[in-house]
Structure formats: C-alpha cells, structure tokens
Amino acid sequence: MDLLLMQLFNSLSVSSILLLAALGLAITFGLMGVINMAHGELIMIGAYTTYVVQNIWKSVFPESLFDGYFIASIFISFLVTAGIGVLLERGIIRHLYGRALDSLLVTWGISLVLQQLVRSIFGPTNVSVACPSFLDKNIEVIGMFSMSYKRLFILALVIICCILIGLLMYRTRQGRNIRAAMQNRPMAASLGVNTARCDALTFAIGSGFAGVAGCAIALLGPIGPTIGQSYIVDTFMAVVVGGVGRIVGCITGSAIIGMGGPIFEFFTTASLGKVLIFIVVIIILQFCPKGIFSISNRVLDE
Amino acid sequence: MCILAEEVNSMLTLEKVTAAYSGSKVLFGVDIEAKKGEITCLIGRNGVGKTTTIRSIMGLVDTPSGDIQLDGKSIFKLPVYARAKAGIGYVPQGRDIFPQLTVKENILLGMEANKSVKEIPDYIFEIFPILKDFLQRRGGDLSGGQQQQLAIARAIVSKPKVLILDEPTEGIQPSIIQDIGKAIMKLKEDMAILMVEQYLEFILDISDKCYVMEKGRISMSGKTEELDKERLQQLLSM
Numbered sequence: 001m002d003l004l005l006m007q008l009f010n011s012l013s014v015s016s017i018l019l020l021a022a023l024g025l026a027i028t029f030g031l032m033g034v035i036n037m038a039h040g041e042l043i044m045i046g047a048y049t050t051y052v053v054q055n056i057w058k059s060v061f062p063e064s065l066f067d068g069y070f071i072a073s074i075f076i077s078f079l080v081t082a083g084i085g086v087l088l089e090r091g092i093i094r095h096l097y098g099r100a101l102d103s104l105l106v107t108w109g110i111s112l113v114l115q116q117l118v119r120s121i122f123g124p125t126n127v128s129v130a131c132p133s134f135l136d137k138n139i140e141v142i143g144m145f146s147m148s149y150k151r152l153f154i155l156a157l158v159i160i161c162c163i164l165i166g167l168l169m170y171r172t173r174q175g176r177n178i179r180a181a182m183q184n185r186p187m188a189a190s191l192g193v194n195t196a197r198c199d200a201l202t203f204a205i206g207s208g209f210a211g212v213a214g215c216a217i218a219l220l221g222p223i224g225p226t227i228g229q230s231y232i233v234d235t236f237m238a239v240v241v242g243g244v245g246r247i248v249g250c251i252t253g254s255a256i257i258g259m260g261g262p263i264f265e266f267f268t269t270a271s272l273g274k275v276l277i278f279i280v281v282i283i284i285l286q287f288c289p290k291g292i293f294s295i296s297n298r299v300l301d302e
Numbered sequence: 303m304c305i306l307a308e309e310v311n312s313m314l315t316l317e318k319v320t321a322a323y324s325g326s327k328v329l330f331g332v333d334i335e336a337k338k339g340e341i342t343c344l345i346g347r348n349g350v351g352k353t354t355t356i357r358s359i360m361g362l363v364d365t366p367s368g369d370i371q372l373d374g375k376s377i378f379k380l381p382v383y384a385r386a387k388a389g390i391g392y393v394p395q396g397r398d399i400f401p402q403l404t405v406k407e408n409i410l411l412g413m414e415a416n417k418s419v420k421e422i423p424d425y426i427f428e429i430f431p432i433l434k435d436f437l438q439r440r441g442g443d444l445s446g447g448q449q450q451q452l453a454i455a456r457a458i459v460s461k462p463k464v465l466i467l468d469e470p471t472e473g474i475q476p477s478i479i480q481d482i483g484k485a486i487m488k489l490k491e492d493m494a495i496l497m498v499e500q501y502l503e504f505i506l507d508i509s510d511k512c513y514v515m516e517k518g519r520i521s522m523s524g525k526t527e528e529l530d531k532e533r534l535q536q537l538l539s540m
Binding site: 180184186187190191195 | 362381387394398401410414457
C-alpha cells in the first residue's frame with residue numbers, strides 16, 4: 001500500500017513536470033501549429049541554466065545565501081529560454097508557418113545542434129545541481145510513505161505557472177491578441193494586431209515555460225545534453241491527448257500520460273506499462289480525434 | 303475651393319491596382335474612389351474580383367503594381383495591421399468573428415487599431431443593442447445575423463476613416479438586413495463606406511455610387527440613381 005501511494009505521488013510529480021513542459025508546447029504547438037522538436041532542448045537549456053546560475057551564485061554570494069540560487073534560476077531559466085525562443089522564431093521558425101513537416105524537420109535539426117552545442121560547452125558527462133536545503137526534506141505521511149519537499153515544490157510551481165498562463169491568456173490584452181492571432185491570423189492583422197510580434201511573444205512564453213520545466217527537472221536528478229529527449233514524446237502525447245490549444249486539456253493529458261504510465265508499470269512491467277499507455281492514447285484518439293477537450297462551437301462546426 | 307473640398311472628401315483611392323494569386327493576375331488596373339459621407343458599392347458576378355479588390359486594400363493579397371491612398375497618404379506598402387491602424391475598418395465576407403472569444407473580447411480587439419479608444423463607446427450598443435445582452439457569450443455561439451452585427455461593431459469601434467464591408471447581407475434574414483442597412487446609413491456620416499454587395503434592392507436603397515466589375519476590371523461606374531437598373535439586374539443575375 002505504501003509503495004503504491006509512493007508510486008502515485010511520484011507519478012503525480014512526473015505529471016506536473018510533464019504539464020510544465022506541455023504548457024509550453026501547448027502554446028507553440030497548440031496555438032501556433034508549429035511542431036517544435038527542439039522543445040525538449042529548451043527544457044535541457046533551462047536545466048543547464050540552473051546549473052550555471054548555481055555555479056555563479058556560489059562564487060559571488062556567501063554560503064549562507066546559497067539556497068537563493070534556485071529561486072533566481074527559475075526566473076533566469078525562463079528569461080534565457082524565452083530569449084532563445086524569440087531568436088529561433090524570428091530567425092527560423094517564422095519562415096515555416098503553415099509548413100508542419102518542414103518545421104518538424106528543421107526543429108529536429110535545431111535540437112541536434114543545441115545538444116551538440118551544450119555537449120561542446122559542458123562536456124558529454126552529466127552535471128548536477130545541489131538541492132536547496134529548504135527543499136531537501138521529507139514529510140512522513142503514513143508508514144513508509146513520505147513526500148519529498150522538492151516534489152511538493154514542483155507541484156506548487158506548476159500550479160503557479162498554470163495560474164500565470166491562465167491570467168496571461170485570458171486576462172490581458174496581449175493574451176487576447178495572441179488567442180485572436182492563433183484563431184485567425186489575417187483577421188487579427190486586419191484589426192490592427194501586429195501578428196509578427198504576437199508570434200514572437202507566444203513563442204517566447206512557450207519556450208520560457210520549457211525553461212522553467214528544465215529548472216524543475218534539475219532538482220530531480222543529473223542533467224545531460226539529451227535530457228530533453230526523454231520528455232519530448234510524452235509531452236507531445238499529453239498535448240495531443242488533452243486537446244490542442246486548451247490549458248485544461250493540457251492538464252488532463254499530462255495527468256493521463258504522467259500518472260498512467262507509472263501506474264501501469266507498477267502493476268505490470270516497465271516495457272508493458274509503456275505499451276499500455278500508448279494503447280490508452282490510441283483508444284482516446286480513436287474516440288476523440290481532436291483530444292479530450294476539443295473546441296466545439298457554431299462557427300467551427302459549420 | 304471646390305477642388306480642395308473634393309480632395310478632402312476622398313478618403314480611399316485605388317489607382318491602377320493589380321493583384322495576383324501565385325503570380326497569376328486577377329485584377330487588371332482597378333481604379334476606385336470612396337468619399338466620406340457616401341456609400342460606394344462594388345458589384346459584379348461571382349469570381350470577377352470584388353473580394354480580391356477588398357483584400358488588396360487590406361494588404362491580404364499580393365498587389366504587384368498600382369497605389370492605394372487613405373486620406374491622401376499611400377498605404378500601398380504598409381503591412382496589414384498598419385493599414386488597420388491607419389484607419390480602415392474591415393468586415394470580411396463570412397464575418398470572420400473569433401469564435402472562441404467572447405463578444406466583448408471581439409469588440410475589444412477592434413480597438414487595437416486605435417489606442418486612443420480606451421473603452422467600448424456607447425454608440426456601439428446604440429447601433430447594435432443586441433450585443434450588450436451577449437457580451438460574455440462566445441462569438442461562435444451567436445446566430446449569423448448577430449455575428450454580422452458583431453463584425454460591424456468590431457470594425458467601427460476604432461472610429462475608422464473608411465469602413466469596408468464584403469457582402470454584409472449574405473445569409474442574413476430580411477429583418478436583420480434592414481437593421482444593418484440602417485446602421486450603415488448612420489455610419490456614413492462619419493466615414494467613407496466601401497461595400498461589396500450582390501443584393502440589388504439593398505444596393506439601390508443605400509448606396510450613393512456604384513462600381514461594376516467584370517473580369518478583374520471596372521466596366522462601369524457612376525451615381526447609383528443614374529445607372530441602368532436593368533443592366534445591373536442582368537449583371538447580378540448572370
């Protein structure tokens with residue numbers, strides 16, 4: 001029982017990281033229609049940014065302030081990956097709008113370049129970050145079942161990110177412009193919305209949240225140049241299963257993929273668990289081809 | 303003096319505009335003038351280039367040559383959003399409201415073209431009272447007539463110099479057409495209106511000037527009351 005609870009909690013934690021990565025992807029893939037295979041590498045850059053911030057922090061600030069590096073690295077990871085996102089969008093991806101297959105190929109190429117770049121700078125071996133002391137604790141719940149502070153922190157971080165994205169998209173002028181541009185680009189432009197600026201901003205936000213996901217992942221284990229690859233497939237599945245372009249869909253998709261996999265693995269084996277979750281995804285897409293939370297209304301139904 | 307007044311009135315001028323889709327020409331030197339206080343109608347059969355002309359004005363199609371002037375300034379090289387900001391309100395064919403955005407959000411988007419408009423002006427709800435009741439409803443859930451009213455409201459909320467309407471009566475029930483006609487008549491006091499339309503009765507009722515298009519060219523133009531009605535009927539029924 002304790003083991004199952006532990007497994008459930010860990011899979012909830014995996015879901016939350018998946019959700020962080022999926023939120024970014026839901027924006028770039030769901031709203032912009034760009035199949036960004038380099039999204040995983042943006043997660044990786046977020047993780048390495050955390051590592052770099054930690055090292056700089058160590059050399060600049062006294063030991064007593066060490067824990068502060070992690071809070072700073074959340075914001076810095078967001079800014080760094082958002083900046084890289086803008087460069088990618090303005091330099092390459094904007095030329096590929098409406099060309100899904102081309103964007104897939106090009107972003108896959110970018111992902112390889114980014115991996116090699118990081119490998120050249122930091123070396124092929126994994127690096128790790130030290131967990132801040134305030135997160136290096138556990139809460140004993142029942143018997144053997146305990147919850148680690150860092151996993152709880154990641155859960156809280158994800159909830160905050162969801163709220164921030166919700167507020168940004170549904171309560172601000174920029175969010176309204178982004179949603180309009182993604183629904184009907186020529187019409188949004190015809191109303192005075194600078195859609196090019198919207199695209200860059202959208203891509204920056206999506207990339208920024210991938211960086212935050214990377215920052216969270218850095219807490220859980222070693223960081224390597226290919227760390228993003230292990231998340232990208234699950235992240236795409238979460239977005240597609242949930243319903244492209246919907247935050248609530250993203251949450252549901254991440255929960256299904258993030259929790260379903262480990263639970264199946266618990267009752268069967270690691271490889272069979274993976275197979276079973278793919279079967280679940282196939283069944284869902286058979287009945288809901290546009291994802292669980294697909295958008296339906298009078299205009300779109302016509 | 304008379305000439306000066308004429309120049310001031312001319313809000314939108316198209317001079318020898320050509321347009322092409324994938325390199326293949328569809329407009330061959332179109333000249334149109336829309337004046338403030340007038341409703342100018344662009345008419346013709348399906349496929350003659352009316353919507354392409356409108357889309358050329360908005361910058362939505364490739365226009366290799368010609369010039370488009372708004373209030374005396376060329377907007378020919380401006381991107382789409384800058385043309386809207388320069389003072390063009392656009393109601394496209396099929397309305398193109400944002401289905402997942404609320405009515406209020408749709409109207410607020412119209413204000414992007416004119417940052418000096420901070421709140422939805424009252425006149426929007428005076429002209430289209432139905433929209434006030436549906437502010438929080440998703441645009442995609444409105445009926446066709448309500449969507450058309452929303453599309454016009456969204457275009458005029460920024461107080462444009464020119465309002466362009468592409469077949470505003472298409473698929474709309476007669477009672478709503480009357481309301482839309484009244485709204486357009488009211489709006490022409492403050493702006494120039496250029497309208498693509500195929501519903502002859504509606505054209506004769508509200509327009510001041512007509513341009514007839516055939517095969518990507520203007521074949522006939524003049525004041526509405528002076529045009530040969532039978533010829534117009536013939537053209538539109540073909």
